[in-house]
Amino acid sequence: MTQRLKVGEREREFLRTRYRGFYYRNLDKLWMPRSLPEREIGFLTFGYTYRRHLSFTDDAEFKATILRETPWGIFYSISYYDDPGNAVMERKGWKGADLVFDIDIKDLEPPCLKEHDFLLCDDQVLPYTGAGDLSGDGGCKKVDWICPLCIDDGKDGVLKLLDVLTRDFGISPGDIQVYYSGHRGFHVHIEDGELVSLDRRSRPQITEYLTLSGVDPKSIWRLLPLAEGEMNSLMGWPKRIVERASQVLNRPMTLPLANVLRKAKRFNSLIDGVIDDLRISIDPQVTQDISRIFRLPTSLNEKTGLRKTRCDDIMSCDPLVESVVFDDDPVKLHVTYAPKLDLGGYTYGPYRKTTVRLPTFVAVFLVSKGLAKLAI
Numbered sequence: 546m547t548q549r550l551k552v553g554e555r556e557r558e559f560l561r562t563r564y565r566g567f568y569y570r571n572l573d574k575l576w577m578p579r580s581l582p583e584r585e586i587g588f589l590t591f592g593y594t595y596r597r598h599l600s601f602t603d604d605a606e607f608k609a610t611i612l613r614e615t616p617w618g619i620f621y622s623i624s625y626y627d628d629p630g631n632a633v634m635e636r637k638g639w640k641g642a643d644l645v646f647d648i649d650i651k652d653l654e655p656p657c658l659k660e661h662d663f664l665l666c667d668d669q670v671l672p673y674t675g676a677g678d679l680s681g682d683g684g685c686k687k688v689d690w691i692c693p694l695c696i697d698d699g700k701d702g703v704l705k706l707l708d709v710l711t712r713d714f715g716i717s718p719g720d721i722q723v724y725y726s727g728h729r730g731f732h733v734h735i736e737d738g739e740l741v742s743l744d745r746r747s748r749p750q751i752t753e754y755l756t757l758s759g760v761d762p763k764s765i766w767r768l769l770p771l772a773e774g775e776m777n778s779l780m781g782w783p784k785r786i787v788e789r790a791s792q793v794l795n796r797p798m799t800l801p802l803a804n805v806l807r808k809a810k811r812f813n814s815l816i817d818g819v820i821d822d823l824r825i826s827i828d829p830q831v832t833q834d835i836s837r838i839f840r841l842p843t844s845l846n847e848k849t850g851l852r853k854t855r856c857d858d859i860m861s862c863d864p865l866v867e868s869v870v871f872d873d874d875p876v877k878l879h880v881t882y883a884p885k886l887d888l889g890g891y892t893y894g895p896y897r898k899t900t901v902r903l904p905t906f907v908a909v910f911l912v913s914k915g916l917a918k919l920a921i
């Protein structure tokens with residue numbers, strides 16, 4: 546089991562002071578869930594404890610508590626309840642839930658993860674090459690990093706998801722909000738009246754559709770049209786598969802293409818490749834688990850000090866710039882180790898056992914990762 550590096554007490558106080566300042570200055574801009582009195586709220590405190598089953602009667606009370614307690618992480622339930630503060634899940638009285646999707650960049654397996662993720666074993670830095678590296682070695686901590694390349698892969702994953710949600714599910718783009726999580730993911734929130742009532746049993750069907758987990762590549766040919774007239778009536782995944790194959794094989798979307806694919810059951814690598822291209826990588830647990838609490842949009846991510854930030858236009862959105870909220874006042878730090886970091890439009894590092902003055906937003910990032918101590 547991977548563990549995060551712990552942040553020392555002095556460093557947590559440094560972070561807490563910055564977080565308090567941020568929430569004080571941005572209280573008006575803090576995103577508030579609709580129907581707040583029906584939501585469960587959770588806080589991660591700077592003492593490393595999770596407080597769940599909190600509830601608030603209105604936005605003012607919620608915001609006042611955020612200012613007073615300055616949580617490290619702020620979470621809200623995607624579900625609506627009669628009694629959200631009840632600590633027994635079954636007694637909360639479930640009324641409905643927003644539909645949310647989590648695109649975890651790690652699951653997209655971008656090649657850069659092997660370049661920048663690492664293990665810190667006591668004071669030694671080791672490359673991280675896979676989950677097996679940690680077996681039998683309790684002294685090692687895994688450190689996850691971010692760079693523009695993996696963020697771009699995440700954005701591609703979001704675009705694939707948005708395409709299916711709008712074209713196949715008919716969800717209006719205006720009902721979909723995309724957020725960069727502030728670390729290694731994107732969250733897609735849908736607040737559509739009809740979808741809110743989808744229960745625990747229906748949600749897996751959505752994730753199955755998106756991840757193509759129910760599609761057997763060997764039997765895909767059965768879904769293909771046998772007559773030219775049927776090509777126009779193709780819908781959903783069969784249509785997407787034919788479309789993608791048309792691009793891969795550079796052939797028009799006509800019956801001869803369907804015939805090629807039908808024969809492709811004999812060389813499944815073509816179909817496997819097409820399905821792999823189309824499969825949407827979402828964390829099924831996040832969409833299916835309606836008792837989950839989710840990071841509050843516009844709040845700070847305790848893993849980085851970056852804000853969970855709305856990406857209105859995923860193509861032009863620049864998460865590693867737009868999620869930076871702290872200033873560039875210099876902070877002197879002892880850095881144990883840090884790979885190259887692209888943040889706020891500049892590149893920092895790499896650093897190895899060095900004392901350096903860095904802008905506050907970079908200092909907050911490295912301290913949050915447990916890789917730097919204050920040198921004051």
Ligand SMILES: [Zn+2]
Nearest residue numbers: 657691692695
């Ligand atoms: Zn990367």
